[in-house]
Amino acid sequence: MNSHRPTRHDESVHCPAQANEYPDGICPLQRAAGCILQDEPNNPTVSLSPSQPGGPMNLSSSDPVNPHAIRQQFPVLCQQLPRGRPVFLDSAASAQKPEVVIRREREVQEQYYANAYRGRYQFGARIDEELERSRQVIARFLGADSPECIAFTAGTTLGLNQVAFGWGRSHVSEGDEVVVTPMEHHANFVPWQQLAHERRARLKLWPMTDDGQLDMTPEASPITERTRIVAVCAMSNVLGTVNPVREIAQRAHDVGAVIVVDAAQSVPHGPTDVRSDGIDFLVFSGHKLYGPTGVGVICCRPDRAEELQPIVFGGHMISRVTVESSEWADYPARMEAGTLPIVQAIALGTAVDWVTEIGVxxxxxxxxxxxxxxxxxxxxxxxxxxxxxxxxxxxxxxxxxxxxxxxxxxxxxxxxxxxxxxxxxxxxxxxxxxxxxxxxxxxxxxxxxxxxxxxxxxxxxxxxxxxxxxx
Amino acid sequence: MAQAIPMTLDELLEEFDELQDWEERCDLLIDLGFELPPFPEEFRTDEHLVRGCQSLVWLVTNLVHQDGVDRVEILADSDAMIVRGLIAVLLAVFSGRTPQEILSTDVEKLFDRMGLNQHLSSTRRNGLHGMVRRIREFASAHAA
Incomplete structure (x- = not known):
């Protein structure tokens, strides 16, 4: 297969994973991203050739990034408007896209576009390979056990609905409790409210302090033996509050409940580690992480994967269909009914590479x-x-x-x-x-x-x- | 009941026509907003809130019999200044007119001429149309 791959724009395909192709071992994109020490612009000792996609940088996290150089990689921000440059302070709604992501989307569509997991011709095989690589990069970025933990979806909203109804319908009964916080985005509030109505369960709010943090004192905890789900944002989209998800996960697990984390705001702004934090389900969108719109991720803990049932039905997600009934494919395929946002899912992997190379x-x-x-x-x-x-x-x-x-x-x-x-x-x-x-x-x-x-x-x-x- | 209107429709259109730049027109809306007559506190209730606005808008319509003719009087207020400016525009267009006059006014044409349809954010445009709908419904109910 490799011999058939087009080589045009190859640097955008492999950079930054194969940065050692460059004469000084430094990919121009990484140089622009400020991966090089600001005060030592030609530092020759910096190695930028992680052997695995999304591998760790060889730079200490104390080296400051150079935002001016990063800005140069964002065409939309380099424009001059009638009154000067745009000052974009709405990335929490949606982040701008670096050139490497824009080029990646174009590359897929210009060079090897096909539907995924269907055609065993060269383009189809390449697409499958790139999607799997993207899963791998994302899994590593989230600290997940394996790429099989990653299901692609349309975004945080659909992902949270899939978890709420795909897990909640079979695990929440009358009189059970679902805990959310008052600082949730509607995407992580309304699905749980509706699930609670449907299952005749009780929706409980985690108390909040006056300064907009969750009250973590034991007596304030809303978790009881009837709690089945605790749904919480890792970072509030209004207050910016960073919630202690590891401690919340522990408290949920103590009563046999699961934790669902809305990580839409947190993934671009700090390290995520689903394994250490003990997160059962984590959901985020590509577009806030410098990636494309229309793609998001559900990251499911391996031992919960069997429990997560599909709520969207169609192609690809089945193992067998008869007139009377259907059987589902394994997770993640069972959550991926219909044609995936293929181009976007691949370019999301590129966005994650970009963030990882700078260092979240x-x-x-x-x-x-x-x-x-x-x-x-x-x-x-x-x-x-x-x-x-x-x-x-x-x-x-x-x-x-x-x-x-x-x-x-x-x-x-x-x-x-x-x-x-x-x-x-x-x-x-x-x-x-x-x-x-x-x-x-x-x-x-x-x-x-x-x-x-x-x-x-x-x-x-x-x-x-x-x-x-x-x- | 009748209240002073910051500007008549003719004055308003003349002012808008003179200002080519949207930013200057926006400044004019703010000026008009500051000149809006005070809103009676007793009407600041949920009953008079206009739906579809991101800012709070209270709107009261009354029929006043004057010189043998029924005319619609409008009182309105908002917590946002540019919206208060838009209210001043609506007062100039509609307040003191007969229900028939209100129903036959091509308000979209006026908004286009003032650049409101082109330059207002979609939420503000929705809010403006929400107010217009309220006024036209009242006029419709009282048209002979």
Whole structure:
């Protein structure tokens, strides 16, 4: 097969896994990503040739990333708009895509596109191989036992529905309890609420402290012997709160319950380790992890795979079909009915490679630095309320309100300064009810954001306050 | 019951026509928002909330008999300033008109001319149309 592979754009196929093809052993993409020490741009001792896809970097996590160089890899951010460069502070809604991911999607469609797991001709075989490689990269990234833990799905919303009804219907009975938190996105709230209605089970909320963290004191725990499922986000999409999933998993397992983790916000911003944390089901989307839209992942612990039943039926997910009945294929195929988002699933593997090569821990440190800086500067603004915990207990998201300034007006004014933020309830109405506001303005940081972006935000808020006569 | 309107429709259209830039028009909306007459607190209830708006919008419609003609009087308010500006536009277009006049007004054409349909965010456009629907329903119920 290899001899038939087109070689054009090959560097985009293999980079960064085969970075040793480059004269100095450094892939240009990695160089641009700031994998090279900032103060030693030509450091020749850095080796960037992990033997396995998604292998660990040889750089210490203390070496800071260079966000200016990272930004150069994002075509959408390199444009000049009529009023200057875009300041993109809405990555929590969806992250921008690095060139390597864009090229990967194009490469698949230009060079070997075919349906997956169907045709045993050359293109089909290549697609199957690339999809399996993507599963492998993702499994490694999540700390999962094997690529067979990874099922591709459309995104976090569908994935959580598949777990809620695919596991919940057969394991939750009348009088049982499903525990969620008040800070869940609707995608990890409404499916559990609906499951509880359907099964006549009780939906319980994990108590939250005033600063937007889960109350972990034993007496506040909502978990009882009747608890079957604890569904929690690893990181809040509004408050940025990072939840102690390992401890929650332990408490769930103590009563024989499972833990379902919505990792949509957490995977791009910090290391994930499903095995050490004891997570039964973890779900995330590709598009927040610098990957394509339309693809997401369910990561299922191997000993739970048999228990997860399909809720979407069709091609590929069966082992035998007769007029009377059907039998399912093994997990993950049984969760992958119909044609997969093939191109997107392959390019998601590339996005994970990209993040892994920079180092998700280093990205977390970079973003934390921006977050702490932004929180400090925003707190100087009169009438400012930042919701949620201190910077040390959260990822790179902050939601706020300014007295006398409606989030909708603020967003319109920030947009006039090319500062792109999100406003509204961020699909977390239960949380906003708790906060006592109908809407907030949300700022979120990612790999490509710089301190200049924080400066632009502060300046744009000042502009909005002037326009709306607060100054 | 009758309230001062920040600007008549003709004045408003003239102002909008003079401003070619959407940002200047947006500033004008904010100015209009600040000039909106005070909203009676007793009407700030769920009953008068307009659905479909991301910001809170309260809208009250009344029929006032004046010089032998029934005219629709509108009171409205929002917690967002640009929406208050849009309310000022709606007051200029609709307030003090007869139900028949309201029903025969091609409001979309006016919004197009002001650039509102092109430049407002989809949620704001939905909110604006929610208010228009409310007013037209009232006019419809009272049209002779």
């Amino acid at each position: 821990q280093r990205l977390a440190e970079h973003e934390h630095h921006l977050l702490a800086d932004a929180m400090e500067r925003l707190q100087q603004i009169p009438g400012m309320t930042i919701f949620g915990p201190s910077a040390d207990s959260r990822g790179a998201i902050l939601s706020f309100r300014i007295d006398g300034l409606h989030p909708e007006d603020l967003a319109a004014m920030l947009d006039r300064r090319n500062v792109f933020t999100r406003h509204g309830h961020h699909c977390a109405m239960v949380l906003h009810d708790r906060l006592g506001v109908s809407a907030t303005t949300r700022v979120s940081f990612a790999a490509y954001n710089t301190s200049d972006d924080v400066g632009a935000l502060v300046e744009a808020i000042d502009f909005a306050r002037q326009k709306l006569r607060l100054i």
